[in-house]
Amino acid sequence: MATPHPRRAVKQTSRWTLLIAAIPAVPALAGLAWSVWAAGGGLEGAFAGRTILARVAEPLLWRSAAWSLTIALVATALATGLAIAIALGYRGAASHDRVARSLAALPLPVPPLVVGLGAVLLLSQSGVLARVAAAFGWIAAPVEMPILLHDARGLGLIAALAWKEVGFLSLVACSIVAQLDPELAASARTLGMPSRAVTRRVVLPLLWRGLAPSVVAVLVFVLGNYELAALLGPADPLPLAVSIAERSRDAAPGALGEAHAAALLATLLALLAVVVHERPGRR
Amino acid sequence: MTRPARLGTIVLAIAALLPLAALVITAFGTTWFYPALLPAGWTLEGWTVVGGGRLGPAVATSLAIGSAASLLATVAAVPIGRAIARGDRLVARIGTGAAFLPIAIPPIALATGLQLLALRTGVGGTVVGVVLAHAVPALGYLTLFFVGIFRGVDPEIESAAHTLGLSPRAAWRHVLLPLLRRPLVEALLLGFLVSWAQVPLTLLIGGGAVRTLATELLAYVQAGQDRLAAVSALLLLLPALLALGASRRLARTTGTLAG
Numbered sequence: 001m002a003t004p005h006p007r008r009a010v011k012q013t014s015r016w017t018l019l020i021a022a023i024p025a026v027p028a029l030a031g032l033a034w035s036v037w038a039a040g041g042g043l044e045g046a047f048a049g050r051t052i053l054a055r056v057a058e059p060l061l062w063r064s065a066a067w068s069l070t071i072a073l074v075a076t077a078l079a080t081g082l083a084i085a086i087a088l089g090y091r092g093a094a095s096h097d098r099v100a101r102s103l104a105a106l107p108l109p110v111p112p113l114v115v116g117l118g119a120v121l122l123l124s125q126s127g128v129l130a131r132v133a134a135a136f137g138w139i140a141a142p143v144e145m146p147i148l149l150h151d152a153r154g155l156g157l158i159a160a161l162a163w164k165e166v167g168f169l170s171l172v173a174c175s176i177v178a179q180l181d182p183e184l185a186a187s188a189r190t191l192g193m194p195s196r197a198v199t200r201r202v203v204l205p206l207l208w209r210g211l212a213p214s215v216v217a218v219l220v221f222v223l224g225n226y227e228l229a230a231l232l233g234p235a236d237p238l239p240l241a242v243s244i245a246e247r248s249r250d251a252a253p254g255a256l257g258e259a260h261a262a263a264l265l266a267t268l269l270a271l272l273a274v275v276v277h278e279r280p281g282r283r
Numbered sequence: 284m285t286r287p288a289r290l291g292t293i294v295l296a297i298a299a300l301l302p303l304a305a306l307v308i309t310a311f312g313t314t315w316f317y318p319a320l321l322p323a324g325w326t327l328e329g330w331t332v333v334g335g336g337r338l339g340p341a342v343a344t345s346l347a348i349g350s351a352a353s354l355l356a357t358v359a360a361v362p363i364g365r366a367i368a369r370g371d372r373l374v375a376r377i378g379t380g381a382a383f384l385p386i387a388i389p390p391i392a393l394a395t396g397l398q399l400l401a402l403r404t405g406v407g408g409t410v411v412g413v414v415l416a417h418a419v420p421a422l423g424y425l426t427l428f429f430v431g432i433f434r435g436v437d438p439e440i441e442s443a444a445h446t447l448g449l450s451p452r453a454a455w456r457h458v459l460l461p462l463l464r465r466p467l468v469e470a471l472l473l474g475f476l477v478s479w480a481q482v483p484l485t486l487l488i489g490g491g492a493v494r495t496l497a498t499e500l501l502a503y504v505q506a507g508q509d510r511l512a513a514v515s516a517l518l519l520l521l522p523a524l525l526a527l528g529a530s531r532r533l534a535r536t537t538g539t540l541a542g
Contacts, residue, residue, distance in 0.1 A: 014374070020366040021378030023359065024426045027419045028385040031396025038399060089291060100292045103299045109523035110303075111480035113500050114516040118302030120504060121309055121513075126317040128305050134318035142317055163298070224389020226483045231504055241391045241483075248395050248487060260399075263392035270389055 032267065038260035044253070055261035061243065065265055068240040071154045072223040075161035080215050082166045084207060087173035088199060101174050107167035116231035119160040123148040150234050157232040157239075161225065165218045169211065176210035177203070216277040220270045240266055306520075310513035329510040337499055338515060344410065345479060345496040351414045353474030356421035357467065363422075364429020369438060375430075382426035385419050393419065394487035401488050408490040416488040417478040424477055425470050432466045472526050479522055 037043075041051040055061075083104070090100040107115065122128045130145040139145055148156040180203065188198045229239035238246065244266060247259035309315070310329055312322025332338045367378030385393060397416050398407065406412030440462070444454040460467075482497050489498070496519055503512035 014371070017366045017370045017374050018377060020363055021370060021374050022381045023363055024422045025381035025384040027397065027400075028388055028393060030400055031393055032388075033396075034399040035392075035396040086295070089288065096288065096292055100288075100295055103292070103295045106299045106303075109520075109527045111497070111519055111523060113480060113482060113497055113504075114306070114520050115302070117500070117504050117512050117516045118306055121305040121509065122302055128301065131318050131320050135320055163302070220387055220389075224391065226389075226391045227501070230501065241389060244391045244395055245483065245486065248398065259395055263389075263395035266389045266392040270387055270392075274383075274387055 032264075035260040035263050035267075038257050039264055041257060043257055051257070052261060052264070055258055056265055058258070058261075060237075061240075061258075061262055061265060063237045064240045064243045064262075065269065067154070067237040068223060068229070069269065071158055071161070071239070072219055074154075075158045075222050076165065076215060076219045078158065078162040079165040079169050079218060080211070082162065083169035083173045084204070084211070086166075086170045087177045087207065088203065091174070091177045101170070104170035104174075105167050107164050108171060110164065110167075112164060112225055112227040113231070115160050115164045116228045119156055119163075119228075119232055120149065123156045123159070149232055152234045152236065154233065157228060160228050160232055161222050164228070165222065169214060169218060172214045173207060173211055176207050180206055213277065216273055220273050223273070224266060224270055306513045306516050309509050310517050312510075329514040332511060333514065333518070337494065338496070338511070338518075341494050341496045341499040342518060344494060348410060348414050348417060348485075348493075348495060349475040349478040352417035352421055352478040353471050355414065355418045356425050356474045356477075357470045359418075359422055360425035360429050360470065361463070361467075363426050365433045367426070367430045368433030379427065379430065382423045382430070385423040386427075390420065390481070391483040391487075394483040397484070398487045407488060408492040410489075410493055413485055413489045413493045413495075416484040417481050418474075420481075420484075421474040421477040425474055428470055428473060429466070432463065436462060469530075472529075476523060476526060480519060 036052065037047060039052045039055055040047045040049060086100065086104045090097040090104075110118075120127070124130070125142040125145045125147065127145075130139065130142055133139045133145060146155075148159070150156075184202055184206070185198050188202045189195070193201070224241060226241040226245060229241045230245070233239040233242055240262065244259050244262045247255045247262060250256070250259075308322060311325050311327070313324040313326045313328075315322035333342065363378070363382075367375055367382075370378065394416065397419065401407035401412045401416065406415060436459075440458060441454055444458045445451070449457065480497050481495075482501060485493060485495050485498050486501075489495075496515060500512055500515035500519055503509075503515055
């Protein structure tokens with residue numbers, strides 16, 4: 001029996017390895033292919049590229065996308081700011097520092113749906129915060145409590161998303177701060193830099209460099225989150241994730257195609273955030 | 284401890300614990316009318332539905348789907364993770380990108396695409412379809428997990444086993460599997476958690492016919508049934524908290540957790 005040429009054998013192994021390595025993407029790519037086909041009118045029996053463009057260009061969809069992107073950016077910025085403040089404020093080894101870090105990480109394992117219910121119970125006009133405000137005499141009736149849920153400003157949704165994500169970001173930020181070389185800050189101080197400037201010019205840039213990938217991951221998660229948007233988001237504009245779900249369950253002709261166009265837009269936004277962060281030449 | 288630090292810790296404690304406290308109070312409280320700060324009394328009435336009604340079967344379905352999806356994803360992720368970890372730079376790039384894709388796509392967008400696929404293959408609206416759909420993101424997470432695990436396992440161990448005359452299958456059974464026992468348990472747990480709280484994939488692939496604990500919780504909140512929603516939420520939270528406690532304990536015993 002002839003033995004295979006060594007180089008050919010290596011190439012074959014490599015091809016098989018590549019195929020095996022690509023398996024996790026296969027269902028997602030198949031789903032995307034179906035979405036392209038359905039968004040282009042395939043379900044109605046007339047696929048065309050311009051149908052996808054027309055559906056993606058629909059103003060209502062862009063309104064949803066712009067609103068969701070704004071909420072995601074604000075919630076991510078808020079969670080990032082809090083996580084950095086916690087990591088810098090409680091970086092010691094004392095027991096209160098450890099307690100504070102544990103408290104900050106507490107939301108990490110809490111599923112988004114549970115966070116959503118917690119937000120409803122806390123922030124509604126007859127929720128826990130309204131009761132506390134009434135007990136202090138700040139409000140006389142539930143209607144005096146500011147509307148924080150299902151509002152177009154998305155205040156409750158931003159608070160819930162930030163609460164959920166501060167757990168993950170503070171965990172990452174605390175571990176980055178713990179691994180920073182103390183000699184760097186000490187050298188900066190020896191060179192005459194005030195404490196506040198050391199934090200701003202030495203510690204913060206290093207912390208941000210380590211934290212940035214996690215911030216992008218959080219932004220992608222927050223942008224695509226369905227559960228919290230469904231429970232706390234407004235009816236107008238409809239959050240992008242909710243808009244996809246509503247359209248995909250709508251029996252109206254063409255609604256499913258629109259749902260797939262919206263899903264493609266959501267995928268594009270999420271992948272764009274990853275690509276922008278991972279772009280070549282980025283430090 | 285300085286005054287601002289103490290104040291900060293108190294604010295942090297309130298912000299972290301208040302939503303969870305509200306859940307516990309709602310799950311065990313009787314009538315709780317505005318503006319009372321606490322319910323009129325305490326009851327276990329909400330918990331009686333766990334054994335029957337809609338919630339009992341939903342919990343059982345969630346457990347079954349979570350276990351099956353996790354097992355499926357773990358079995359697939361082990362060889363894929365090994366192939367990526369042992370491969371060259373191209374394999375590593377394509378492999379990690381492929382594993383990252385089902386995680387990066389928003390679940391609702393992923394569910395919309397998979398919905399048509401499920402309907403065309405006849406698994407739409409079935410438990411099997413939901414298991415397969417849940418396994419998609421779980422496979423992404425677990426592949427990345429096993430890439431990390433296999434990068435930490437010296438490939439020379441496998442080579443030595445082959446040199447000593449073990450067949451590839453025997454090397455897997457007698458050398459690799461004992462090494463992977465703990466990561467396998469952790470992977471099964473992680474895969475289960477990915478599925479356990481999954482909503483968009485269940486809603487769209489299950490098409491309302493498959494009811495899990497997470498979809499029941501969503502329905503209870505939207506219907507304003509706070510007590511049942513709080514009971515469901517605490518049940519949904521339980522495995523995640525158990526897993527976190529177990530991982531922290533494990534990390535402490537192996538010295539991988541600081542603070």
